[in-house]
Amino acid sequence: MAHAWNRLLQADPSSAPEVPSAVDWAVVAPITLFACFGVWAEQHYTLHPHPWGPGGYLLVVAAAAPLLWRRRWPVPTAALCLAAVAGYHVAGYPGLAPAVLVFLACASLGLHCERHGLVYGLLAAGLVWLLPTLPPNALPWYALDVSMPALAYGATAVVAHSARRRRIEHDARLREESAAAEERLGRRLVEERLRIARELHDVLAHTISVVAVQSSVALEALDAAPPETEEARDAMLLVRGAARQAMPELRAALDLLRGRAPAADGRPQPGLGQLDELAEGFRESGLHVEVRLAPEVWSLTPLVQWTAYRIAQEALTNTLRHARAGHAHLSLAREGDVLVLRVTDNGCGPGPGSPPSTGGLGLVGIRERAEALGGRVQAGPRPNSGWLVLAELPWESS
Structure with missing residues (x-):
């Protein structure tokens, strides 16, 4: 039921499926059966003559069928439904049993119209209020069996429109909270990168500096050593060169962690x-x-x-x-x-x-x-x- 209700509250009509889903059938079918029962009751208990009986049921089906696409095209489907209901009254059938489907049409206008949904819903309610006052079966507009259903249609449109607005506001609030959470996460990541940069600087910079200094000291000592130590001298030259090369690269890596493109001494990133x-x-x-x-x-x-x-x-x-x-x-x-x-x-x-x-x-x-x-x-x-x-x-x- 929760899943069906969420689909009914769908805010974007363009994302609705083109083919009616099981939810659409489950909503429209019971109301259609109820309207057919109303047609049967009106035809069997009225004292006035009425046109061909099966025609009333056909008009009910004609009013209900467009509502299967109400989420994707709310205004056209509501217009077709109202046209079938108006045809039922103009044809001279007693009562207005198919008008029960207008509840669903007004709700769809309020829920799924991107603009002016409430206005369209109230116009539909006004039209259903006007129909029983027209011939051939004219009734006074202030009669309870004419005014109360129309007021209920209007209330349905208002409630549906309010539900749509609450849904839109809820989605906007979720987006704002998500953006705020991403911003907080970004700040935490920046703080963590700065902490890592500080730790790397404290540990590696000192160590590499010591290696460079001590290798220079060792090379000075090897200058006075016998020629047999030439391999050791070459090894120390390699150590000193690697240490000197590592220092600017370490500074570049630390600047990258801190979010700066160039290094502190202006040296470009390795390329x-x-x-x-x-x-x-x-x-x-x-x-x-x-x-x-x-x-x-x-x-x-x-x-x-x-x-x-x-x-x-x-x-x-x-x-x-x-x-x-x-x-x-x-x-x-x-x-x-x-x-x-x-x-x-x-x-x-x-x-x-x-x-x-x-x-x-x-x-x-x-x-x-x-x-x-x-x-x-x-x-x-x-x-x-x-x-x-x-x-x-x-x-x-x-």
Whole structure:
């Protein structure tokens, strides 16, 4: 019953089904049967002659049938119903039993008319009040059996219109509450991001700064060490370079959490413009990186550029750590509606104990970044030698 009532209170007539539903039949059918009973009673207990008997029942059906579509087209269906009721009276049938269907027509006008529903409902009630005062079976307009039904029709239209307004106000209040809840959630998310940014700054910034300072101290000590410590010196150079590179990237990540686009020192977010700088850092660590970018990649959106940068950074880091390669090639180009990023090297692939291509955390991170934009990643050994990371990202121009 609750579901049926909600459908009756439907505020938007255009969303009603074009084919009458079971609810429509369940509402119209009983009232139609009641009107047919009224026609039978009026024809059997009246003392005046009346036209062909079955015609009264046909007019009842003609008045009821349009009401099956009352929720989608309330005004036309009410007009057809009133026309059939008026035909019943003009034809000379005693009483006005089909007018019981006008209750449903007035309710539909009040419930489902987007504009002027109350006015239409009151006009329908006035017409039904006027009909019994016309020949051939004229009655005084102030008679109770004429005025009371008409007043009841008008009250039905008023109640239905009030129910529609309450429904609209309720929906508007729900939308306002939903918008307020989303706003509160957004504020909480911003506060949580700021808290995370503070914690990351307190923990990581201090730690990375200590690593950078201590690696510089170690390098100064290694300057006076024997030549046999050259490998240790190279390792410390790598540590210091990584620490110095991590500081601006950490600041950029913290600014992103705080909701600021540029970093605090004005450094732009990592993108394709920083690939040469990234490659130079790997060259200092002993991996010669060749970068080749197609001209059209500079039109990519910042988000795609940032994702491509991070994928390239992670792929080159894996090459430096696991592939035992001396040369790597990085290329970005457009192929159809896809940005294709390739990272190849001349190494011998992951060494013993290195993460496999399907389970390494670096490759997992690369796949997650690509899939977040709707892209995909392939990684594995090349036919002759070396390793290949192939990432395909949707092409999005700014």
